[in-house]
Amino acid sequence: MQDRVLKVLWIDTDAAEREALLSQLSGQKDFPLDIIHAPDIPSSLNALNNGNFDVILLDISLPGVSSSAGFEEIRNRAPMIPVIFLVGPDREAELKQILLKGAQDYLLKDRLDSGTLLRSLRYAAEWRRSALEMIRKNSELEAIFSVLPDLYFRINLEGVILDYKAKRVSDLYVPPDFFLGKRAEEILPADVARKFQEALQRIRGTKEPSAIEYWLPDSGKEK
Numbered sequence: 001m002q003d004r005v006l007k008v009l010w011i012d013t014d015a016a017e018r019e020a021l022l023s024q025l026s027g028q029k030d031f032p033l034d035i036i037h038a039p040d041i042p043s044s045l046n047a048l049n050n051g052n053f054d055v056i057l058l059d060i061s062l063p064g065v066s067s068s069a070g071f072e073e074i075r076n077r078a079p080m081i082p083v084i085f086l087v088g089p090d091r092e093a094e095l096k097q098i099l100l101k102g103a104q105d106y107l108l109k110d111r112l113d114s115g116t117l118l119r120s121l122r123y124a125a126e127w128r129r130s131a132l133e134m135i136r137k138n139s140e141l142e143a144i145f146s147v148l149p150d151l152y153f154r155i156n157l158e159g160v161i162l163d164y165k166a167k168r169v170s171d172l173y174v175p176p177d178f179f180l181g182k183r184a185e186e187i188l189p190a191d192v193a194r195k196f197q198e199a200l201q202r203i204r205g206t207k208e209p210s211a212i213e214y215w216l217p218d219s220g221k222e223k
Helices: 015-025 041-050 067-077 089-100 114-147 190-206
Strands: 006-011 033-038 055-059 083-087 105-108 152-155 161-165
Touching: 006 041, 006 114, 015 033, 015 114, 033 041, 041 067, 055 067, 055 114, 067 083, 067 089, 083 089, 083 114, 089 105, 105 114
Parallel strands: 006 033, 006 055, 055 083, 083 105
Antiparallel strands: 152 161
16 A cells, blocks of 8 residues: 555646546555646646655647657656556657667557556656665765765775775875776785785675774874
């Protein structure tokens, strides 16, 4: 049972088809929906300005605008809201282009029923929730890294350096292009590389963090 109501912006001009599906959806209680209708792209953009939607249903056959142009206008206005295209049998040739442009999903109108629509809405809503959560966590990490006085390196269990964070590139022992994608032993002095290898072996064996202390030469000094 989902407690929060899913807010859907439905953009189409086929009132009979839409009302038939809405009639079927009205009987289900497990997935509460708040569906707002817009008959064209300008109306949908206005709705997006005035409401916080979770999913957009977009008919590929809107008059007066190509599917690509309409989709791009909506994505520019609401890039984090997944768009599901409603596609008629005469427009299936456009599906590949639509998906390449970033549409979340498509539904064939001649095979559409309330169950299929609900499943697609669920998947799209979960995708949006996960994407927003990832953005939130990344923002938190960026905030943490911005106040850390030290360097941060992300290294996999094989010792390959995948990423780094540094307030100043001048703090790095060597330039990023030299170490990214390489193993620690390829770029560090032998005694320091050995400490990294031993720490990685401990991590692989215990699944616990491991600390090491080391010094690197810098302009004739060690730090």
